[in-house]
Amino acid sequence: MFSPSPKLNHWIKAITVRSNAGLRLFCFHYAGGNAFVFRNWANQVLDGVDVYAVELPGHGTRLAEPPCNRMECLIQDLKAALMPYLKPPFAFFGHSMGALISYELAQALRKEDLSPLHLFVSGYRAPHVPDDEPPIHTLPTADFLNALRCYNGTPEAILQNSELMELLLPTLRADFALLEAYQYRSRPLLDCPITAFGGAEDWKASAEEIKAWRSHTQSKFLFYRFPGDHFFVHSAQSSLLQVLNAALQDLVGV
Template identity: 35%
Template sequence: MVTSSLRRYRPRPAARVRLLCFPHAGGGASGYRAWAALLPPTVELVVVQYPGREDRFDDPAPTDLVSLAGHVAAELRPLLDRPFAMFGHSMGTLVAYETLQRLRWEGAREPDLLVVSGRPAPDEALGGQLHLGDDEGLCDELARLGGATQEMFADPEIRRVFLPYIRDDYRLVETYRPRAAEPLDCPVTVFVGTSDPECDAAAAAGWARFTRGPLAVRSFPGDHFYLVPGRARVVAEISALLDPALARSSAAWPSMP
């Protein structure tokens, strides 16, 4: 049986705002677990868990990225009873965007804010053949982006467990083509790493074609995975975008019921 795709590591049913997060290719929901302690008590973190990894290891891979977004949208509908924001990194930007378009098509309200990270606009950087190539090519790409090292994937067991679903994620991204849709109305902010080979500040400007709302670009020190060492700064920036009154130090908030 296919399990739910939504994870709430620190449930806050009385939270004023929900932050919905979408991982990168090869990533899992647990990569955002530490965010829950960094967010203010008024914000509840909800993370999408894609099939084929972590606690969804036995769930089948989706046929395409748009159908994945459709399944996520169906699960998110009951959580849109209050203001919400979306954050997606790399592949997660596309899943978040398509999920948002599906929700809008079904009559749901748009988020108060969409934050996209580490990827140009949906109609750019299309295609690719890595999902059709050998394991070495896939490992080389992961090393290029800074998400893994060649030494890590020298272990046959690590390759056996991780590479199949990473390859499936690359298939979703490389076969994705955006559908014709009206621009969003919500504000969009693009986060980029200063040394990210995939998306710089100039490329981030292309997201302006996908919203009638204001577009902003924020740069952070680091490569494609700048948000791992810069976690506290990234979460503080998102909190400040949601409400300037939420801007604070990187210290964890106390536990809340």
């Protein structure tokens, strides 16, 4: 059980906090998302686990802030913001962009002799696997919106709302710039187990590309595939959380 946490800063949103918690699960959202995408996890994640969602600059309640478009700067700021809360034991879950961010943060924490007990990565190829798709963050607006449609994660009503998209486009472009400018660097393998999740109809991340995460840990690796496209994290949420909770059950007992 944890001692009282310091007051939450604007990087972290509490999804559920329990008095008997023995583990903190930090969740990292996808491109264009925000901490709110994990709101439905509140009553579905294993009892004994505190769930915190990370809110990146330019997203959600931080929409007025400039978004970050470079991984190195983001990880530096994110690490400083989360350090007061990263009291072992903790674990990371990230979907799509959030998977890559959570991996890079886990690597950065090595310098502090900290490691998540488990890294859960979802809907994203292993970091060393190159992206064969052309970059989209510099496309003209109409072409950029068409590219977003391919992900099937943004309702058409939002894409056609010009006033709303004017607010959201800088963040969306910055998110894709961050991903498209990412340069993988070879580093020591993570000590923690990695569990990777994929969508059976996800055109952006194939099963083999996701299975390649196994080469980034010297511990156990597991892979699960669910029905759905890139946003199976929502459409297959019940099945995903069933697997996640089984893994968390083992961690809570550590």
